[in-house]
Amino acid sequence: MSRNVRIAALASAALSVVALATPSQAASTTGALMITHVRPNAAGADTSGTTQLNLNGEYFVIKNVTSRTVNTGGYIPDITTNTYGRALPTYYLPAGAKAYVHTGSGRNYRDSSGIHHSYRGYARHILPNTSTVKNPDLRLKKPGSRDDNTATGSISTCNWNTAANGTTYGC
DSSP, X not given: XXXXXXXXXXXXXXXXXXXXXSOSSOOXXXXXXXXXXXXXXXXXXXXXXXXXXXXXXSEEEEEEOSSSOEEOTTOEEEETTOOOOOOOOOOEEOTTOEEEEESSOOOOEEOTTSOEEEEOOOSSOOSOSOOSSOSOSEEEEOTTOOOSSSOTTEEXXXXXXXXXXXXXXXX
């Protein structure tokens, strides 16, 4: 094999690896935090009679995109189909780290795998499973913003249309 053919083959292989590592749709933010994923429809049934099931299987993931620790307290997840106005709890998310923000209750912590978890404390599922009327489905707004179904104060957004059971969507 000639030197030029080997160089071309190596260059082609390198481009293929780069193409695989590049996300098809990059999330964006204008603030310190960014929504990267959402699981709006927890696996299995949402209820059994009047009992809510698997609330913590419904979540979204935020990432600290700064080079410093950020307090997530006060950031507003604004769901465009309702007004549940509960700000994120105080949690100090290290630079570059991601946190799963669960719908239900629990103790905010970092698990043994290094994954951060934060809990909103709702007693029912709140993320919509379908989005046929409004886009986006979820906005993350800077602290002090209103949960008013408008884009004012938004720093990151995510839309998933109809959510399959137990599926996590990239934003």
